[in-house]
Amino acid sequence: MLDPQRPYAFxxxxxxxxxxxxxxxxxxxxxxxxxxxxxxxGCSMCDLHRNTLSHPSQPGxxxxxxxxxxxxxxxxxxxxxxxxxxxxxxxxxxxxDYATIGQLCAGYDRVIIENHPRxxxxxxxxxxxxxxxxxxxxxxLETVQPRMLQRLGKQMSRDDFDRYANALxxxxxxxxxxxxxxxxxxxxxxxxxxARLSIRHALHAGARHISLIPAxxxxxxxxxxxxxxRIELEHLVDLYAASLDDVRSEACLSVDLWEIAGEALSEPxxxxxxxxESAILExxxxxx
Numbered sequence: 001m002l003d004p005q006r007p008y009a010f011x012x013x014x015x016x017x018x019x020x021x022x023x024x025x026x027x028x029x030x031x032x033x034x035x036x037x038x039x040x041x042g043c044s045m046c047d048l049h050r051n052t053l054s055h056p057s058q059p060g061x062x063x064x065x066x067x068x069x070x071x072x073x074x075x076x077x078x079x080x081x082x083x084x085x086x087x088x089x090x091x092x093x094x095x096x097d098y099a100t101i102g103q104l105c106a107g108y109d110r111v112i113i114e115n116h117p118r119x120x121x122x123x124x125x126x127x128x129x130x131x132x133x134x135x136x137x138x139x140x141l142e143t144v145q146p147r148m149l150q151r152l153g154k155q156m157s158r159d160d161f162d163r164y165a166n167a168l169x170x171x172x173x174x175x176x177x178x179x180x181x182x183x184x185x186x187x188x189x190x191x192x193x194x195a196r197l198s199i200r201h202a203l204h205a206g207a208r209h210i211s212l213i214p215a216x217x218x219x220x221x222x223x224x225x226x227x228x229x230r231i232e233l234e235h236l237v238d239l240y241a242a243s244l245d246d247v248r249s250e251a252c253l254s255v256d257l258w259e260i261a262g263e264a265l266s267e268p269x270x271x272x273x274x275x276x277e278s279a280i281l282e283x284x285x286x287x288x
Contacts, residue, residue: 004061009033010069012076016252016283024283030076032069034062036092039085041116047218048084048206056091063100078110087113088120095123100275102130114138117156123170135139137168138176140226144201145194148183165205177202181232182215184224191229192239199243203250205276213256233260233269237276241285254280
């Protein structure tokens with residue numbers, strides 16, 4: 001049972017950052033998973049609807065959730081406000097809460113939210129006016145494989161993504177990109193190839209941070225989840241090592257390892273996972 005006055009999860013984490021002149025660093029992040037209304041897009045692979053409400057978020061509820069998490073989290077330089085949907089969907093984050101949310105985020109150097117290009121082009125600037133730190137928008141491009149992008153039900157083309165990325169850049173807003181590794185009826189080899197092509201596209205679009213997410217059954221992929229390739233830890237390590245050369249000093253590249261970290265791994269694979277986590281944090285494939 002979800003409580004509309006409480007975030008469904010929150011945690012402190014660390015992530016890499018690229019600073020000026022190619023130097024690298026590590027930043028502390030407070031991540032809050034907000035309980036908000038369900039995303040209307042309905043992507044076939046997404047399982048985040050499990051943590052959403054069947055009704056619109058009520059004014060004042062989102063700031064209450066943020067305060068609740070902040071009182072329990074350690075201090076951090078950045079904050080992520082993820083609502084399992086679209087920040088600029090007024091049913092999810094009421095616009096009348098923007099000012100209060102901005103006040104709650106006043107102590108952070110960067111505020112990271114998530115959104116779909118279809119939502120709230122005129123609301124970005126309205127929210128940014130209340131944010132003292134740098135605003136960053138995370139977008140689920142998922143893949144540049146045209147047919148797969150359509151099958152996902154993203155209601156977005158690559159051109160739509162590119163136009164949105166350009167608009168964010170023009171407004172001085174940073175871009176973070178989520179990419180899926182693997183899709184039904186693709187081999188592991190093809191999954192790796194499309195992931196690398198998608199990374200390059202995200203870089204070309206000006207992404208500051210690219211996050212790779214191994215495909216999971218999620219919402220069922222329209223009944224084709226049983227044909228997903230099995231993406232192993234070793235595949236992700238190879239993909240990361242090869243892709244980090246593409247990224248160079250332009251962006252940070254990370255991999256979502258939560259599910260793999262929860263598996264029963266042999267001792268050698270557990271050590272590989274630990275090295276992989278360090279390599280991601282340091283943005284250094286030599287640690288592998």
